[in-house]
Amino acid sequence: SAVISQKPSRDICQRGTSLTIQCQVDSQVTMMFWYRQQPGQSLTLIATANQGSEATYESGFVIDKFPISRPNLTFSTLTVSNMSPEDSSIYLCSVVVGWTSGTDTQYFGPGTRLTVL
């Protein structure tokens, strides 16, 4: 298993500013993911952040808007840049533990609730 913490837990920001969200895991993991959950919606994968390589972004998400760092096997940051009210969402990180074909389990952080005014 894995225990994940995120900082901040919530924030209210002004449009045009940027916010960096931190994700800390209590064990070393290779695969880490960032998701967005817009109000009343399901989770959408933003990017995969594996240590030692550039983050891989899903369709509709770009590095300039959501730069990601993965400096080591227990930590990652996601920055939401030049924010607009449409970026108001919950941002969650997750990790994969015990990855073998089909049987891996993802563990999720508690999320960061972002409101952009």
Added chain:
Amino acid sequence: DAKTTQPNSMESNEEEPVHLPCNHSTISGTDYIHWYRQLPSQGPEYVIHGLTSNVNNRMASLAIAEDRKSSTLILHRATLRDAAVYYCIRKCGSNYKLTFGKGTLLTVNP
């Protein structure tokens, strides 16, 4: 895109069994069926997964149809703490990604 179909919502009474259905009629032979749930104001948590055979763990049971086109998550005795959105996810065996649908909102009445 790995798609599943679930009812938008279901209701149950406390201490009664709950059967949450999921349709995955286009599932391929290498796709696993994973279930996650999201309690209010929390991130999703893993519940159970399976390939062909029925599976049991301390949280729930997973019954998979013989043709694998559908499955049912079974909570044997619902508690108030089981009120959550339950996501049924088809996961390709060689792919680590989870694609979340809308899920089923389970309400548990005292």
